[in-house]
């Protein structure tokens with residue numbers, strides 16, 4: 808497995824070793840022992856999620872607050888997305904840093920997003936099936952988020968505004984400046 812550090816502390820890009828032969832390919836999509844060595848801490852994923860999105864769908868920026876904060880290991884099973892993490896940990900040396908990367912079936916890349924970071928992705932391919940492991944359960948009451956177009960982060964989503972498909976819930980997420988005092 809290849810590992811790349813990012814500009815967010817504790818956030819890593821992982822690329823599994825792919826074994827190809829005349830039948831196709833094989834790779835270990837998750838190996839607890841290898842993963843914990845890379846991340847440098849024990850991790851207990853308790854919930855897997857999967858979503859399918861068409862081109863232009865932008866989900867996020869989302870996170871869960873407090874005791875229900877989630878670390879996520881995200882990848883695509885089909886298609887291509889622009890994946891984004893934002894460090895919202897006030898005590899982090901990379902507080903407010905934004906990391907973006909393209910995850911695709913072709914590059915087999917995965918992104919590990921530590922607790923305390925907001926996460927979102929934009930679907931770049933005609934459709935994308937998104938899969939991720941979470942180290943904490945979904946807790947509706949703990950859900951929080953930030954606007955995808957927050958000037959505080961100036962994320963380049965690489966797509967025209969008119970092409971974006973965003974849920975009504977995400978359209979009314981707050982701007983960072985209105986919630987910064989509440990971020991842990």
Ligand SMILES: Cc1cn([C@H]2C[C@H](O)[C@@H](COP(=O)(O)OP(=O)(O)O[C@H]3O[C@H](C)C(=O)[C@H](O)[C@H]3O)O2)c(=O)[nH]c1=O
Pocket residue numbers: 856858866867869870926927928945974
């Ligand atoms: C996240 C979640 C949602 N739900 C239910 C709640 C809604 O009735 C429905 C769709 O939820 P939502 O519109 O919040 O789904 P996404 O917009 O894909 O949210 C996710 O998108 C970004 C990219 C993330 O990183 C988060 O994991 C997650 O917030 O699934 C559940 O039952 N369990 C869950 O863990």
